[in-house]
Each structure stands twice: as structure tokens, then as C-alpha cells.
Amino acid sequence: MQQPGRKISGLGRARVRYLAAAFLLTALAWSQSAGDKNFVIMAPVGNVQLRAGAAKNVAMDFRIGSDYHINSHTPKSPLLIPTELKLTPPQQIAVADVKYPAGQDETFPFSPDEKLNVYSGDFSIDTLLKAPANTPPGTYPVKGELHFQACDKSACYPPRSLPIQFQVTVVK
Amino acid sequence: MRRNAVVFIALVVAVMAMLASGKYLDRARKHGPLKLVGDVHGVQAPDFTLTSLDGRKVRLSDFRGKAVLLNFWATWCPPCKVEMPWFADLQKQYGKDGLIVLGVAMDDTEPATIAKFANELGVNYQVLLGTDQVSDDYGDVQYLPTTFYIGRDGTIVDKMTGLLDRKDIEDAVKKVLNSKAQPVNGPPSQTRVAQKSNAMKTVEANEPRPEDIATPGLTDR
Numbered sequence: 001m002q003q004p005g006r007k008i009s010g011l012g013r014a015r016v017r018y019l020a021a022a023f024l025l026t027a028l029a030w031s032q033s034a035g036d037k038n039f040v041i042m043a044p045v046g047n048v049q050l051r052a053g054a055a056k057n058v059a060m061d062f063r064i065g066s067d068y069h070i071n072s073h074t075p076k077s078p079l080l081i082p083t084e085l086k087l088t089p090p091q092q093i094a095v096a097d098v099k100y101p102a103g104q105d106e107t108f109p110f111s112p113d114e115k116l117n118v119y120s121g122d123f124s125i126d127t128l129l130k131a132p133a134n135t136p137p138g139t140y141p142v143k144g145e146l147h148f149q150a151c152d153k154s155a156c157y158p159p160r161s162l163p164i165q166f167q168v169t170v171v172k
Numbered sequence: 173m174r175r176n177a178v179v180f181i182a183l184v185v186a187v188m189a190m191l192a193s194g195k196y197l198d199r200a201r202k203h204g205p206l207k208l209v210g211d212v213h214g215v216q217a218p219d220f221t222l223t224s225l226d227g228r229k230v231r232l233s234d235f236r237g238k239a240v241l242l243n244f245w246a247t248w249c250p251p252c253k254v255e256m257p258w259f260a261d262l263q264k265q266y267g268k269d270g271l272i273v274l275g276v277a278m279d280d281t282e283p284a285t286i287a288k289f290a291n292e293l294g295v296n297y298q299v300l301l302g303t304d305q306v307s308d309d310y311g312d313v314q315y316l317p318t319t320f321y322i323g324r325d326g327t328i329v330d331k332m333t334g335l336l337d338r339k340d341i342e343d344a345v346k347k348v349l350n351s352k353a354q355p356v357n358g359p360p361s362q363t364r365v366a367q368k369s370n371a372m373k374t375v376e377a378n379e380p381r382p383e384d385i386a387t388p389g390l391t392d393r
Contacts, residue, residue, distance in 0.1 A: 079247040079248055079281070079285070079289065080248055080250075081248050108250070109335075110251035110254050111250050111251075111253070111254065114250070116250065149248055151249070151250065151251070154251055154334035154335040154336075155249070155315050155316055155317065155333060155334040155335065156246070156248065156249040156251060156252070156315075156316050157314060157315065157316070158246075158278070158314060158316075159248075
């Protein structure tokens, strides 16, 4: 049985939901803004299946925030900090090769006469993983980081490292 | 039903409060409370002693009575390169009026590399080697270039982040040159010191921030 004074109309319920959603969004936005700045995010690599004695290409996919760019792996000046992928696999797995994409030559409002070689938007780094023939079957964690330095159109941020972690399952 | 909604909202608020306090406490545990927080205008500029490129110890308070342009920069910061020749010009033009430009290099690079970089840009002012401590003291300087304009009485007259027009910089220089020096042996004047109670209002909150870039299919690691 409903009590007349406690009834919330459909419109009232909607308001409460909107209010709750607004609070949640505010909380999420706040937690983002107060924490580390996420200039670059990474798509999940998933579980990589690798046959013992074989090699496999694994792409690492990244996305840079829309207002930002990072130096490519080969910036035009030795003073600029290059983007670098560092993987530290266990001894049963080897990183045979890392291929960086070419950067784009771009000018920015802060240096209209100087082109910088940068990544912006989405980019992928291709890695070649190998497991020796004698690698016991099993799952091996691979850790690493993407080291980069981001700027926007008027300023730059100190270098950052994005942690990377995925698993490689070696099968016979 | 209404009670459930109120409880839910209270829970959300509590979570926000915990997030806020957690972030602050975590930061405070690592670095100590920020000294320069919130609105820094009129706040006493934190004193520091830093090493110059030629190995001398330079203390900010030694320049009391002068107008100080304190510029945080780095060799890996292309926008910083644009401002530095302007600062050199301003030092030349307004040095006789009491302007002191100090560059604080927030690099991990060798001093010789920093010196070469500065020389190539025609820097004629003192460049000091930055430290995490001075960055923290000035509100965790994470956005380069960041420039503080410190009045003759040692208080902050202006703070500017990011690359601006030369005119904006020169206007700020003129403003800081017009600041009044504190009378010798006088009272602490009208300066104020950033209080711990301001600590939740970080300088970062006033600065541009990356957008959230959460995108379906991509996760933040």
C-alpha cells in the first residue's frame, strides 16, 4: 500500500536518476582530472598465442588525446624525447623486433617555421615475439611501458610512461 | 523510494569525498603539501637556492627589491624556445629598471647541453638547474612554459602558463616592474602566504587539462 506523502511521480524518479547520473559523471570527471593525465591510452593486447619455436607479430595500438601530440620515435632534434616502447618479457619469450610507425611532419602555432615529427590520433607499434623451441607450454606475463612526451598547441608536459602488460601463452 | 535515492546520492558524495581526500593524501605523502595552491596572486614566492649553469648557488631572496621573471622551461619544450629570445630582449631592455630574468631548466640533461641550448637562443640571463623540490614549491609545475612574475616585495604578481604573445609578457613585465618594494625592516606588508587549508585547490585545477579520451575498445592501462 502506498503512502500518499511518499509517492514519487515518474517525473520525480527521472529527476532523481538524472541527479544521480550527474553526481556519478562529476565523480568520474573529478577522479580523472585530479589524477594522472592520460595523454595516451592503449587498446588491450589480449592473450597472445605463440607456438614454441615460432614467432608472431603483435601490434600495440595506442590513441593520443585529441588536443595532444607526442614526439615520434625519430624526432628531428636530439633534445626532443622520442617515443619508445620497452618490453621486458620473461626469459622464455624474446622480443625479436619493434617497428615504429613513421611520424608526421607538422608545424604548430608555437613554431610555424619548424616542422616537428610527431604522432597524433591513433598509432600502432608492431612487435615480433618469439618463443624458443624448448619453451615449456604455459602462460607468460610480458610487462613494459611506452615512454613518451606530450605537448599541446601552446605547452608541453614532462615525459611520462604508460605501463603495458599482457600475457603470452606458449603452446606446442 | 525517495530514501533510497537520498542514500544513493549520499554514497556517491561519500565516494567523491574519499577520492578527493585519497588523491590529496597520496600526493601529500609523496611530496608534502603544496605551498603554492589556488590563486597565487599576492602570495609570497617560495624562496629557493638553485645551482646556476656555471655552478654558483643562486637564492631567489637575494633579488628582493628587484622585479623577477621566473620562467620554468625545458630543452624538450618547443614552445619554451619561442619565449626565451623574448626574455633575453626584455632583460636587455628593462634590466636597468630592475628586471631580473631567471630561467629554471626542468631537464634531466647535462648542464653543458642546457647551456649550449640557451646560448643558441641568445639567452643573456641566468639559467638555474631545476629540482623536483622547486617544482613542488611552485605548485607542481607540470605545464611548460610556466612563468611567475615576482614583485619587488617578493610576492607573486602574475602567473602565466603556456606560450603567450610577446605583448602579454611585456605587459606583465611592466606590471611587475611597477610593484612596490617592501620597506627595509618594515612589517611583512600585505603579503599573504598560501595556507594549508587551500591545499585541495591545486594550481593544476586552473590549468588546461587533457580531455578524457576514453573510447570504446580502448582501455586506459
